[in-house]
Amino acid sequence: MTTRRPTTRDFADFLRHSNQFENLQYFEKTLTEEERDAMSASYFSNCELDWNQLEEKVNNALAAKSLTDSFYTKRQLVFSSEAISNPALNIFDKRSSLAFKWNELGLESLIRGECAVCILAGGQATRLNQGSTTPKGCFVIPYLPSQKSLFQILVEKVQKAEIMAFEHHQRCPGKIISYPRIPVLILTSEENNEETKNFFRKHELFGLQECQLFFLTQPMLPVFRFESMKSLHPLSFIFKSQTEVAFAPSGNGAFYSALAVSGLSKHLRDIGVRYIQICPVDNPLVNIADTAFLGLCIQEKIDVGCKGFSVPIEDFNKNAGVFCADFASSTSKVNWSILEYSELDENLLARHGKRERHDGYVIANMAVHCLSLSFCDQVWNSQNKLSRQAYSESTSMYHIAKKNIPTCQLKEGVVEGIKLESFIFDEFHQAEKLGIxxxxxxxxxxPIKRADSPLSDIKDFGKVPEGTPLAARLAILRNDLRQLPFGSLRDMNKLSIDMDALSFEIDPMVPILLPTEMLRLGLTKHDSETQEEIPKK
Known part of the structure; x- marks a missing residue:
């Protein structure tokens, strides 16, 4: 039995039944027959949900946003002092004396082929290059001598991890091993998937083998024009052009379904993968395929590992989310959640900042995770079960993001719209054990979140705004210098930098001793003189 393809009349009926009368009039009176056909086809090829389902998703997300304050009176911000004094929170320090053991376990796991990596790359570089529609991972950081893209920087870090694992095991007498190939997953969106694939082909996969590179795609959802909840019909589509309804990627929360539906979850399980390390494409400093992080998750039997850093609550910026926990839970299990940076409210931070018995340092989320493959399968099974129920019973969570959307319906050519997106951490509440x-x-x-100011406006390199390409370039430079033996972490952070220094860059393939190896060889000290401690009360 064949399914009837939706027609132009179906789309007009869709607009009528959803009370989008202004859009309906524009559709029927302004567009030509060919344009109406093209717009109808573009909509139905991107979205299979009916209006009731779409409207419910938006209303639930709006309600969740308005309830953020009351929700987080139960789930409180976690402060560093509380983390240190409460072992049940499963918070660990990478400067721990156990890091050497974690690193060894991680290297062993890599050589056994138990870890894959996934780069979250569904976004465009719109805010980095004004008006750019290229994938964010194709962005080249200015002033970087090698002129490498974000994709190349991250892929080379994976290759460096492969080399380190192989060389580590070559030093083990009597062991015959094959060269490890870490599977690399790229989560794209439908709007940048083909361009991302072409970019990798153009650069010969940056040295990866075809058998280790996989592309996953997150679906698209319509972008809405939102009048007011007081309005009789507050929601309507935005016509991007005379042949297109505006759509946007549905968020990296689609990772679980994309992994399962593509068959990649089964493939990874068949080849022995147990963990997937996940990172965003916009952070060139990320330690991808981190062996210490992997080893920690293995040793502590953690099925959701997260990376974070301590930051004073008064200095908190909106480049990262924050960790929250439900301390009032009746069970011994801590219920974790993450408040995304786009949803942070200054009043919320101020209220929690007045709590007693804390040091004023919250734990920020870096969006770098290590998930067990069994956890990913568990999430998909629960999502799949819900999807078979009536949509009104679904507990799927979406977040609201406001965005300027191009439109052909206004003289200004742009309108503020709201997009729905889910995040990979929305499902972390299902974890049996979460560790940070x-x-x-x-x-x-x-991370690179916005474009640079003109270089002529920057008088002091020590005061470059965070979240910009130049800030990332300076961070890479300091990180390169920090890798050199005998370099002091504190000295590197205070290093005075000028334009001439920006010509210095270390190739990631150059063998640099790991901090744990330097410790073993006595090349550096592991004390308060060279390491900054987590702030204590």
Whole structure:
């Protein structure tokens, strides 16, 4: 039995039944027959949900946003002092004396082929290059001598991890091993999937083998024009052009379904993968395929590992989310959640900042995770079960993001719209055991979120705004210098930098001793003179 393809009349009826009368009039009176056909086809090829389902998703997300304050009176911000004094929170420090053991376990796991990595790359570089529609991972950081893209920087870090694992085991007498190939997953969106694939082909996969590179795609959802909840019909589509309804990626929360539906989850399980390390494409400092992080998750039997860093609550910026926990739970299990940076409210931070018995340092989320493959399967099974129920029973969570959307319906050519997106951490409440690894922010976190100011406006390189390409470039430089033997972490952070220094860059394939190896060889000290402690009360 064949399914009837939706027609132009079906789309007009859709607009009529959803009370989008202004859009209906524009559709029927302004567009030509060919344009109406093209717009109808573009909509139905991207979305199979009916209006009731779409409207419910938006209303639930709006309600969740308005209830953020009351929700987080139960789930409180976690402060560093509480983390140190409460072992049940499963918070660990990468500067721990156990890090050497974690690293050994991680290297062993890599050589056995038990870890894959996934780069979250569904976004465009719109805010980095004004008006750019190229995938964010194709962005080249200005002033970087090698002129490498974000994709190349991250892929080379994976290759460096492969080399380290292989060389580590070559030093083990009597062991015959094959060269490890870490599976690399790229989560794209439908709007940048083909361009991302072409970019990798153009650069010969950056040295990866075809058998280890996989592309996953997150679906698209319509973007809405939102008048007011007081309005009789507050929601309506935005016509991007005379042949297209505006759509946007549904968020990296689609990772679980994409992994399962593509068959990749089964493939990874068949080849022995047990963990997937996940990172965003916009952080060039990220330690991808981190062996210490992997080893920690293995040793502590953690099925959801997260990386974070301590930051004073008064200095908190909106480049990262924050960890929250339900301390009032009747069970011994801690219920974790993450408040996304786009949803942070200054009043909420101020209210929690007045709590007693804390040091004023919250734990920020770096969006770097290590998930067990069994946890990913568990999430998909629960989502799949819900999807078979009536949509009104679904507990799927979406977040609201406001965005300027191009439109052909206004003279200004742009309108503020709302998009729905889900996040990978929305499902972390299902974890049997969640653990957080505290790392040094300066070494591992400098995401690129917005464009640079003109270089002529920057008088002091020590005061470059965070979240910009230049800030990331300076962080890479300091990180390169920090890797050199005998370099002091504290000295590197205070290093005075000028334009000439920006010509210095270390190739990731150059063998640099790991901090744990330097400790073993006595090349550096592991004390308060060279390491910054987690702030204590």
């Amino acid at each position: 690894l505290i790392v040094d922010k300066a070494s591992e976190f400098s």
